[in-house]
Amino acid sequence: AQTVTQSQPEMSVQEAETVTLSCTYDTSESNYYLFWYKQPPSRQMILVIRQEAYKQQNATENRFSVNFQKAAKSFSLKISDSQLGDTAMYFCAFMRGSNYQLIWGAGTKLIIKP
Amino acid sequence: NAGVTQTPKFQVLKTGQSMTLQCAQDMNHEYMSWYRQDPGMGLRLIHYSVGAGITDQGEVPNGYNVSRSTTEDFPLRLLSAAPSQTSVYFCASSYSMPRGQNEKLFFGSGTQLSVL
Numbered sequence A: 001a002q003t004v005t006q007s008q009p010e011m012s013v014q015e016a017e018t019v020t021l022s023c024t025y026d027t028s029e030s031n032y033y034l035f036w037y038k039q040p041p042s043r044q045m046i047l048v049i050r051q052e053a054y055k056q057q058n059a060t061e062n063r064f065s066v067n068f069q070k071a072a073k074s075f076s077l078k079i080s081d082s083q084l085g086d087t088a089m090y091f092c093a094f095m096r097g098s099n100y101q102l103i104w105g106a107g108t109k110l111i112i113k114p
Numbered sequence B: 001n002a003g004v005t006q007t008p009k010f011q012v013l014k015t016g017q018s019m020t021l022q023c024a025q026d027m028n029h030e031y032m033s034w035y036r037q038d039p040g041m042g043l044r045l046i047h048y049s050v051g052a053g054i055t056d057q058g059e060v061p062n063g064y065n066v067s068r069s070t071t072e073d074f075p076l077r078l079l080s081a082a083p084s085q086t087s088v089y090f091c092a093s094s095y096s097m098p099r100g101q102n103e104k105l106f107f108g109s110g111t112q113l114s115v116l
Helices: none
Strands: A003-005 A010-014 A019-021 A024-026 A032-039 A046-052 A064-069 A074-079 A088-096 A102-104 A108-113 B004-007 B010-013 B019-025 B031-037 B044-051 B054-057 B064-066 B076-078 B087-094 B111-115
Touching: A003 A088, A003 A102, A010 A019, A019 A108, A024 A074, A032 A064, A032 A074, A046 A064, A046 A074, A074 A088, B004 B087, B010 B019, B019 B031, B019 B087, B044 B064
Parallel strands: A010 A108, B010 B111
Antiparallel strands: A003 A024, A019 A074, A032 A046, A032 A088, A064 A074, A088 A102, A088 A108, B004 B019, B019 B076, B031 B044, B031 B087, B044 B054, B064 B076, B087 B111
């Protein structure tokens, strides 16, 4: 069975600092997709970034980037120049290429301090 | 733009009661789904639909029913509520079944359900 593990239940950093959130996953499939979602206090789930497993290049979206280590089954999210609005729960998710169902990690609560 | 609308936002039920959580989207999305979110756990898929008249079970379907009579609406029914169903429920939709490439999942704002 596929699993997604986020080992950091909570993190806090000062505004403008860089922070990295960890995610590891377990799968025997070769075709899959990985995602980071943000859930602010409003409870809305917002897609932050996605990565296709077959792509070697790490995905980036403005201040957000990933470090995708396929052999190690690791998919960490780096947030540069953190802002107060980045305060939220962050979820890592895995999608199998065979049935396209999302498997979610338990989340990391990120607090950006002024 | 309304997006994905869930009602109610909060609900308290007694054990054994039934109720329906409503989900509607105005984006003409074919794919709709229901998740539950429990503390310390990731979201878990309950049921999903790839179009009107088509539904399928997800990871945790027991105790829940769904139907999809229109493209816009995807209600989730609890037939006999149990305390184990206390959770936050999210509805999500996308243009087509998410295959990880271009489709983006749009989430509703959630329903906090407590079963006493």
